[in-house]
Amino acid sequence: MRVQAFMFYGCALFFLATDIVYWLWSGDWTGTTAMALAVGLAGLIGFYIHFTIRRLENANGGPLYEDDPEGDIADAAGELGFFSPHSWWPLFVALGAAAVALGMVFGWWLVLLGACATIMATIGLVFEYYRGHFAH
Structure with missing residues (x-):
């Protein structure tokens, strides 16, 4: 590479x-x-x-x-890493980021709402496999 x-x-x-x-x-x-x-x-x-x-x-x-x-x-055969097969969190991160972008057009209140949603969705994405049914 x-x-x-x-x-x-x-x-x-x-x-x-x-x-x-x-x-x-x-x-x-x-x-x-x-x-x-x-x-x-x-x-x-x-x-x-x-x-x-x-x-x-x-x-x-x-x-x-x-x-x-x-x-x-x-020579390069073997496990490449773990990839989440069913996560919905990237969709919610994208929706929060879209709300932030639309908030820059329509008003600061939507920016704040989208930023909170993006932060919460990012936390959910990062800690998805630390709790619940799929915890390691």
């Missing part, structure tokens, strides 16, 4: 070069700022992937299976 990190670094460099050329030719601050944000976003994603890969390599004691040119598909 190290290749993906360098792809995002390459995107950040490309956006930086085009941002400089755009700024010199147009003098438009709006487009220049948008391109600068694209540079920062691509660099941020590349840095996160690079940092995560380094941490995973240190935990596994070597390169990842995806980075091994001699590796087989069966």
